[in-house]
Amino acid sequence: MKKAVFYHAGCPVCIEAEQSVARAIGGGGYEVEYVHLGESRDRIAEAESAGVQSVPAIVMEGQPFHINFGASMSDVKG
């Protein structure tokens, strides 16, 4: 199954995107992994190298798609 990683930070915009976009993508042939970057800080570097600049974002087969705007990666890094 194709892989997607949904990066978020638990923000309201993130939750909306998770409940609509990421969930539908999960039903549409992708295995979606959900990563909370505030909790899994060791995944921040991986998200950045995939091109993630803000959350929420979903990386589908290596390609980053930012969905609306919740927080920048510098906000996430604090």
Next chain:
Amino acid sequence: MKKAVFYHAGCPVCIEAEQSVARAIGGGGYEVEYVHLGESRDRIAEAESAGVQSVPAIVMEGQPFHINFGASMSDVKG
């Protein structure tokens, strides 16, 4: 089936989002309508009232999700 409308303007960023995000959402239980706002200019007002500020964007059950950034609505309106 739940409805989604994918608004785009034929731009490279739009095409990437269409081929990955919109197509997966279409496989994930949504009936996705694809609207090219450059060609269907009579749909611009509808997109704006759904909250679309840039393309590509997908409106899922009335809620707008902007996916990366291709062009602003003012660019689309020209």
